[in-house]
Amino acid sequence: MSRRVIILILDSLGAGYMEDAKDYHPQDIGANTFRHIIDTVPSLHIPTLEKLGINKVIHHATLQTCETPLASYGCLNLMHHGADSFEGHNEIMGNKPKKTYLAPFIDNMEEVKAALEEAGYKVKVPDENLPYLLVNDLVIVADNIETDYGQIYNVSAPLDYIPFEEVLKIGQVVRGHVKVNRVIALGGENVTPTHLQASVERREDGLVGVNSPKSNVYKQGYQVRHLGFGITPDYQLPTIAKKAGLEVSLVGKMQDVIFCEEARKFPGVDTEKVMKDIISEMDHVQHGVIAATVQETDLAGHAQDAKRYANRIELVDYYLPSILEKMTDEDLLIMSADHGNDPTIGHNQHTREKTYLLAYQKNVTSVNLGVRETLSDIAATGADFLGLNKTENGTSFLPLIQRK
Known part of the structure; x- marks a missing residue:
């Protein structure tokens, strides 16, 4: 019997701040x-x-409430600290979050510099007043200035001058000597080393790093690999499925942040492309996992653009009927998010919010799945549905769902 689990994550589409925000994230x-996107765009x-x-x-007055909805529904709390896409996605796939620490790159810069030099790289600090590392006169190691303070370091490169595989090796040296949440190795084509260095900025809170949009790394030939702290792919749904001989496809940002050797990968930021890739993969994957992330919702949140955010949600909704039509009685669709990014809250960073949960199977009665403890319940349920070994983290809600 062929079965498929389709996981669709709308990056940052949170459903209300978590109770612990008052203690750790009062700004959220x-x-x-x-809800606030709908408040801003009631149409x-x-x-x-x-x-x-x-x-x-959501319980919003302008939306229609189906008393007998097609899907089971509920909410998921974040188990990882803060509100991070990488940790959120790895939690979604069954990883138990590990405790990291926050630190600006300057706190680790000398140790990282020494490690890179020991590995044979030429390393310098071009400007003591704007401290970052320049490796082999090409690659910049510095803070990620597009996310929360002290969580992520970027290894940014002009890929016309250095292959991405070498950038990744540099990133792995950095990863091995810091305990922050994430090290991101990234680069783009048609970017000169001079322009990349000219794109380094100091943020208001003191972080120093490449302004990635300004550097143009995203525009052409963009490549990226997220290197997490304490991530164990062997106990996550995609790798468990792949080792069991099932098919695995990772679409959009999902393939950026989830590691699964030999998975089919479909990079893409454009929402329409992501949705079309999901639909296309449903014609190819007979038994296994299709996991996808729509990233443009999160980008709209960072831009504090509620109208753009609403437009991306509408585009997802436009393509959902095609997914539902292609589903068989042996398919399970799970939709959720990885955290929040409220464009109306007054800051442009992620917000610590629980996420909505929708789980759809044909000919299955809708039930209230309640408020659950971790995003990992998604992967635990997927593994249960496919008859696989359990994930590292999470509790399956499949026993709550029964066929009509």
């Missing part, structure tokens, strides 16, 4: 990404999400 109190048109039962979670 009051955040509710989904939001998402008829398929309404039929699936999204308003059983």
Whole structure:
């Protein structure tokens, strides 16, 4: 019997701030990404999400509430600290979050410099007043200035001058000598070393790093690999499925942040491309996992652009009927998010929010799945549905769902 689990993550589409925000993230109190987008754009048109039962979670007056929705519904709390896409996605796939620490790159710069030099690289600090590492006169190691303070270091490169495999090796040396949440190795084509260095900025809070959009690394030939702290792919749904002989496809940002050897990978930021790639893979994957992330919602949140955010949600909704039509009775669709990014909250960083949960199977009665402890319940349920070994973290909600 062929079975498929389709996981669709709308990056940062949170459903209300978590209770612990008052203790650790007071700036996020009051955040509710989904509701506040609808408040700003009350004309939001998402008829398929309404039929699936999204308003059983959001409870917004302008949305239609289906009393007998197609999908089971609920919310998921974040188990990882803060609100991070990489940790969120790895938690979604069954990883138990590990405790990292926060530190600006300057706190680790000398140790990283020494490690890179020991590995044979030429390393210098071009400007003591704007401290970052320049490796082999090409690659910049510095803070990620597009996310929360002290969580991520970037290894940025002009890929016309150095192959990405070498950039990744540099990133792995950095990863081996720091305990922050993430090291990101990234680069783009048609970017000169001079322009890349000219794109280094100091943020208001003191972080120093490449302004990635300004550097143009995203525009052509973009490549990226996220190197996490304490991540164990062997106990995550994609790798468990692959080792069991099942097919695995990772689409959009999902393939950036989840490591699964030999998975089919479909990079892409454009929402329409991501949705079309999911639909296309449903014609190829007979038994296994299709996992995808729509990233443009998160980018709109960072830009504090609620209208753009609403437009991306509508585009996802436009393609959902095609996914539902292609599903068989032996398929399971799970939709959720990885954290929040409320464009109306007053800052442009991720917000610590629980996420909505929709789980759809044909001919299955909708049930209230409640508020669950971790995003990992998604992977635990997927593994249960496919008859696989358990993931490292999470509890399956499959026993709550029964066929009509």
